[in-house]
Amino acid sequence: MTANPEATTAEPASKVAIPEHLGGGAGDIPSFECTFQIARFLPEQDSEPHFEEYKVTMYGTDRVLDALHKIKWEIDGSLSFRRSCAHGVCGSDAVRINGRNRLACKTLLKDLDTDKPIVVEAIKGLPLEKDLIVDMEPFFQSYREIMPFLITSGPEPTRERLQSAEDRERFDDTTKCILCAACTSSCPVFWTDGQYFGPAAIVNAHRFIFDSRDDGGDLRLDVLNDKEGVWRCRTTFNCTEACPRGIQVTQAITEVRQAILQRAF
Amino acid sequence: MQVHDYDVVIVGAGGAGMRAAIESGQRARTAVLTKLYPTRSHTGAAQGGMCAALANVEEDNWEWHTFDTVKGGDYLVDQDAAEVMAKEAIDAVLDLEKMGLPFNRTPEGKIDQRRFGGHTRDHGKAAVRRACYAADRTGHMILQTLYQNCVKHGVEFFNEYYVLDLIMTDVDGVRRPAGVVSYELATGEIQIFRAKSVVFATGGFGKIFKTTSNAHTLTGDGVAVTYRNGLPLEDMEFFQFHPTGLAGLGILLSEAARGEGGVLRNSEGERFMERYAPTIKDLAPRDIVARSMANEVREGRGCGPNKDYVLLDLTHLEPAHIDAKLPDITEFARTYLGVEPYTEPVPVFPTAHYAMGGIPTNIKAEVLANNTDVVPGLYAAGECACVSVHGSNRLGTNSLLDINVFGKRAGIAAAEYAKTAQMPELPEAPEARVVEMIETMRSAAGTETIGAIRKDLQDTMDANVQVFRTDETLRKALDDIAALRERYRNIGIHDRGKRYNLDLLEAVELGFLLEIAEVVTVAAIHRKESRGGHFREDFPNRDDEHFMHHTMTYLDPTSEAEGIAGMRLETKPVVITRYQPMERKY
Numbered sequence: 001m002t003a004n005p006e007a008t009t010a011e012p013a014s015k016v017a018i019p020e021h022l023g024g025g026a027g028d029i030p031s032f033e034c035t036f037q038i039a040r041f042l043p044e045q046d047s048e049p050h051f052e053e054y055k056v057t058m059y060g061t062d063r064v065l066d067a068l069h070k071i072k073w074e075i076d077g078s079l080s081f082r083r084s085c086a087h088g089v090c091g092s093d094a095v096r097i098n099g100r101n102r103l104a105c106k107t108l109l110k111d112l113d114t115d116k117p118i119v120v121e122a123i124k125g126l127p128l129e130k131d132l133i134v135d136m137e138p139f140f141q142s143y144r145e146i147m148p149f150l151i152t153s154g155p156e157p158t159r160e161r162l163q164s165a166e167d168r169e170r171f172d173d174t175t176k177c178i179l180c181a182a183c184t185s186s187c188p189v190f191w192t193d194g195q196y197f198g199p200a201a202i203v204n205a206h207r208f209i210f211d212s213r214d215d216g217g218d219l220r221l222d223v224l225n226d227k228e229g230v231w232r233c234r235t236t237f238n239c240t241e242a243c244p245r246g247i248q249v250t251q252a253i254t255e256v257r258q259a260i261l262q263r264a265f
Numbered sequence: 266m267q268v269h270d271y272d273v274v275i276v277g278a279g280g281a282g283m284r285a286a287i288e289s290g291q292r293a294r295t296a297v298l299t300k301l302y303p304t305r306s307h308t309g310a311a312q313g314g315m316c317a318a319l320a321n322v323e324e325d326n327w328e329w330h331t332f333d334t335v336k337g338g339d340y341l342v343d344q345d346a347a348e349v350m351a352k353e354a355i356d357a358v359l360d361l362e363k364m365g366l367p368f369n370r371t372p373e374g375k376i377d378q379r380r381f382g383g384h385t386r387d388h389g390k391a392a393v394r395r396a397c398y399a400a401d402r403t404g405h406m407i408l409q410t411l412y413q414n415c416v417k418h419g420v421e422f423f424n425e426y427y428v429l430d431l432i433m434t435d436v437d438g439v440r441r442p443a444g445v446v447s448y449e450l451a452t453g454e455i456q457i458f459r460a461k462s463v464v465f466a467t468g469g470f471g472k473i474f475k476t477t478s479n480a481h482t483l484t485g486d487g488v489a490v491t492y493r494n495g496l497p498l499e500d501m502e503f504f505q506f507h508p509t510g511l512a513g514l515g516i517l518l519s520e521a522a523r524g525e526g527g528v529l530r531n532s533e534g535e536r537f538m539e540r541y542a543p544t545i546k547d548l549a550p551r552d553i554v555a556r557s558m559a560n561e562v563r564e565g566r567g568c569g570p571n572k573d574y575v576l577l578d579l580t581h582l583e584p585a586h587i588d589a590k591l592p593d594i595t596e597f598a599r600t601y602l603g604v605e606p607y608t609e610p611v612p613v614f615p616t617a618h619y620a621m622g623g624i625p626t627n628i629k630a631e632v633l634a635n636n637t638d639v640v641p642g643l644y645a646a647g648e649c650a651c652v653s654v655h656g657s658n659r660l661g662t663n664s665l666l667d668i669n670v671f672g673k674r675a676g677i678a679a680a681e682y683a684k685t686a687q688m689p690e691l692p693e694a695p696e697a698r699v700v701e702m703i704e705t706m707r708s709a710a711g712t713e714t715i716g717a718i719r720k721d722l723q724d725t726m727d728a729n730v731q732v733f734r735t736d737e738t739l740r741k742a743l744d745d746i747a748a749l750r751e752r753y754r755n756i757g758i759h760d761r762g763k764r765y766n767l768d769l770l771e772a773v774e775l776g777f778l779l780e781i782a783e784v785v786t787v788a789a790i791h792r793k794e795s796r797g798g799h800f801r802e803d804f805p806n807r808d809d810e811h812f813m814h815h816t817m818t819y820l821d822p823t824s825e826a827e828g829i830a831g832m833r834l835e836t837k838p839v840v841i842t843r844y845q846p847m848e849r850k851y
Contacts, residue, residue, distance in 0.1 A: 012526065012581045018534040018568070019609070044762050061513070061601070073716025077759035077768040082305075084480040087516045087597060089405060090305040106600060129451065130765040136302060149417040150365030160362040162374035168367060175367050175399075175406065179304050211367070 030060045034114050036067060038079065039121040043130050053117065058109050064097055064120065065104040068132075081132035088244055091180030095132050096121040101182040101242040123185035125194065139181045142197045146205040146223055151216025167212035174207040174252050176245040183239035183249050195228045199239035199249045202230055206252040209259060221260050230257045266696060267456045271296040272683035274445055274460040275676070276428045276487055279306030280404075280665065281647025282466035283411035283420075284672030285679065289464070290420040292680035296458060298426040298447055300482065300770075303412050307468055307480045308668065311404025312519035312594060314396030315361075315665035316384055317354035321375045322394045327351040329387060330395065332844060334663060337383040337550045338621075338656020339797035339807065340846035341500070341815065341839055346628050346652040348842065350663070350670050357669040358397050366410040368399050369590075379590075380524040383550035383660040389851070392548050396662045401519050401591045407665055423458075425450035427770060428486065429702070431463065431494050431643075432695040440634065441641045443689035446699045450770070453763030455696050455703065461686040462642045462679035465491065465624060465632075466672065469648040472774075473782040474617035474731070475723035478510055478517035482774075487649045489777035491624045492784065496634060497817040499651040499837065500622035501781070502788035503798045505659055506732050508554040510616025511601055512574035518594045518613060520661040523547045525590050527579045529558065530610060531566035537575075542851040549851045552658040552798045555615040559732045562614070569612060576610035615732055621659055621798060622788075623651040625817065625837070630675035636817070636837045642682055642689075646675040653815065656839075657797025706772045711755035715771050718749050718756065722775075722782055725749075730786055735803045739790045743829065746783050753779060783829065788816045790827045791834055809846055814838055 034056055041049035054071045065083055072079045081104070083093040088106040095104050098112065098119050112118055126134040177200060184190050184198035205224055209217045224230045230253055239249040273289045275282050278299035289295040299306070318325040330351035335342045362368060362376060369377040378394040386393040399406040415422070430446040444459035467487025471479025492498050508529070509518040523529075528536045528547050541557040542549035549557075558575050567573050579587060579595070584607045587595055595606040604611050624645040626632050630652075631639040647668040654667055722745075729742035753776065760768035794808035795801050814836040818826070824833035 012528050012536065012578070014536050014539060016530065016534040016578070018530065018532060018576070042762065043764050069716075072768075073714065077715070077771075078762070080760070080765045080767050084301055084305045084482045085307060085310050086481055087310070087601070089310050089402075089593075090301075090307070090480065092301070092305045108600070133765050140302070144416050147417075149413040150363075156363060160359055160368075160376050163370055164374050165370045165372065168370050171367070175409075176402070177409075178309070178405070179302075208365075211365070213365070 034058050035117040037117045037119045060110045064107045080130045091178035094180040094182040101186040103244045125185045125191045142201040146201045148204045153215045161213045171210040174203045182242040186238040186242040189232050196232045202253050269458045271460045273462045273679045274458045275464040277466035278303035280308035280668035281672035285676030286420045288676030289680040293683045298423045300427045302424050309405045309408040312401040313521035314398035314403050314662045316395040316662040317358040322378050335844050337660040341656035343653045343840040344842040345840045346654045350654045353670045364414045381661045382520050382548045401593045429699045442643045446696050461683040464675050464679050465645040466647045467649045469620045470781050471617045475727040476515040477617035484774035485781045497819050499625035501784045503621035503657045505619040505798045506555040506615035507618035509613040512612035512614045515616035530576045530578050531561045532568045545851045574612045574614040577613045578610040579606045621655040623649045626650050644675040644679050646671040711757045713752045713756045742786050787827045
């Protein structure tokens with residue numbers, strides 16, 4: 001975090017040369033045929049999910065979410081999935097795309113191999129409700145258990161609590177979490193043991209444990225020192241790869257472990 | 266039919282709803298109903314900051330903030346409300362910090378502040394550093410912090426419960442709410458939430474437009490439900506088009522990009538805002554910048570193969586500075602347009618962003634039944650409400666402020682009201698309208714599709730009710746909407762199930778959008794002047810003599826407005842305290 005805004009706000013030129021291609025992104029947008037295999041599950045009639053295939057014409061700037069919408073709006077309105085902001089900040093549309101957890105709205109089709117069918121399934125490890133929708137309640141229950149709020153002692157200051165830019169930077173990475181569950185539902189430990197807190201809950205504990213304003217670190221470390229806590233992590237890095245916000249999830253888990261160990265001695 | 270009883274029911278769990286819930290939940294038995302999980306709300310997409318005259322980095326005071334808000338709104342702001350907001354802004358920011366919000370910091374460890382459009386020192390002398398921020402994810406931090414504090418206080422949420430009707434009842438000749446009718450997404454069950462007070466905090470309705478920064482779920486549910494119950498909507502013609510949406514996509518790039526030194530350029534490389542707003546240039550208010558951009562494109566100085574966008578240039582900024590202050594939006598440019606903002610200018614064009622109008626309230630967040638009477642026990646806050654602190658054009662950062670200041674006020678007022686009020690009796694079969702609507706739609710087997718009608722609505726709104734409007738374009742839109750409403754009667758849906766039937770709910774939401782689009786367009790036809798976000802090419806000047814008032818739109822079967830049967834337009838005076846209207850120059 002730079003501290004001196006003046007340094008970079010010198011008056012820019014009134015006129016500059018604009019590059020020929022006008023900042024990229026321009027030009028003809030190619031269109032192509034895509035085949036999607038989507039895991040369908042209608043709770044009122046199916047006992048198991050099954051795949052259905054859809055063929056759609058898409059464009060180079062389209063994302064997987066655009067394809068899901070096209071299928072829902074033009075082919076089969078019963079296809080069910082969650083989505084809201086459509087640009088990677090609300091965390092509604094984490095799904096498995098070709099076996100990897102991604103946000104549908106942040107995955108561009110041009111970055112996938114569109115010569116092969118694109119496989120879309122619900123995220124794993126949480127109860128399947130319908131098509132691409134899972135029950136998020138167990139996920140949020142783990143989140144709530146790590147006390148995801150600032151805990152302070154002593155009298156409230158009248159103005160803001162002071163915090164140095166360095167102390168603020170210490171936990172910056174884990175403040176980015178959008179609770180999409182892409183990490184937790186990519187974790188092999190979580191798949192086999194639903195009691196495990198999972199990466200997202202630990203990330204949110206980290207966000208407070210390393211906040212210099214917070215006094216509740218010991219409480220959270222006690223929770224995470226539990227047999228379903230940080231020690232269950234097998235550092236497969238699935239979570240770090242899955243995080244659409246680029247959070248170093250495995251590192252955060254490691255730092256929480258170190259905090260527990262340092263406290264013990 | 267399950268009936269839940271609560272003192273207070275809050276509808277919506279974005280910033281305003283959760284800020285209200287934190288207050289109400291500690292004072293009264295409170296339920297929060299939200300059609301999404303709370304952390305999915307669109308408050309989380311807000312980027313740049315939240316203004317308050319903390320004066321942490323330079324001289325500032327709340328009176329300057331009030332003035333900027335009034336002038337920014339082109340004098341249609343209710344000045345008593347703007348004063349409340351600017352004064353309470355300081356505590357609103359400090360409250361959030363104490364709740365844990367990780368603001369960026371100054372070298373002294375105080376909350377850092379930066380420039381934002383229309384926020385000035387001493388009544389317009391120069392841009393001022395007033396926006397408190399957390400990188401370019403201030404809204405995300407606010408949403409997370411408020412949710413965290415709701416968890417802390419044990420606020421009771423009903424997630425994925427849509428509210429499809431407001432239950433109104435008569436108590437001693439006064440109309441007041443008795444609760445809401447909700448639809449649970451997971452089960453398809455209709456349930457009643459009876460309550461002494463109801464708070465609407467349902468957000469905006471940007472999905473009436475095609476190119477928008479708004480989430481798919483922003484379909485104006487609370488606004489439409491209020492209107493259908495005979496209560497007025499205020500200033501619906503005023504919609505803000507944010508200057509810097511990613512071209513073709515509408516995804517927002519924060520004004521903070523310009524606050525941190527970015528500039529707009531046309532195809533000739535010219536920093537064209539120097540011509541339109543010589544003093545504060547690229548940091549002029551959004552309506553002015555959006556119009557200037559659209560004008561550049563119209564006069565042939567747009568960029569790209571179709572010459573239909575301009576460029577946001579950050580290339581003169583240090584990459585380290587961009588990474589520290591604008592990490593998310595630069596990633597959006599990379600992800601969605603494949604542009605590297607360190608070295609290349611980013612294609613941008615105005616995107617439908619924010620509804621200045623909505624459910625009219627007073628400064629206590631009480632909903633108005635008309636110009637003078639409140640609806641006892643009914644409250645609204647945030648984008649769905651119109652206090653009016655934004656007038657005809659909202660200043661950047663003032664929405665995050667609005668939700669915190671008036672969300673808090675609504676939560677306290679609703680809980681206090683519930684302490685003395687009796688639990689209202691439910692009228693007979695309060696769910697009847699919703700049951701009929703849902704059952705009709707669930708079995709709808711017509712030939713029209715939701716997707717096609719919604720696309721046609723959004724296309725006509727973008728073409729005819731956007732930055733530039735005329736009587737002709739607006740009437741074209743109105744004709745189109747009438748035809749679409751007719752087609753809507755013949756929709757078919759695929760999903761006949763009860764569980765997670767989003768097909769059905771999209772049909773319901775489309776009904777809300779059509780209704781709201783019509784109100785917006787009729788109000789826009791009626792206002793034959795240009796002011797703030799409403800620009801009429803056939804009436805390009807502000808006309809204080811005839812239009813220095815708010816527009817109030819009512820659903821009224823006995824009336825007619827601009828050729829549309831069933832609507833009534835009235836006016837409401839603007840509250841003017843300190844600032845007499847002046848010409849708006851920057």
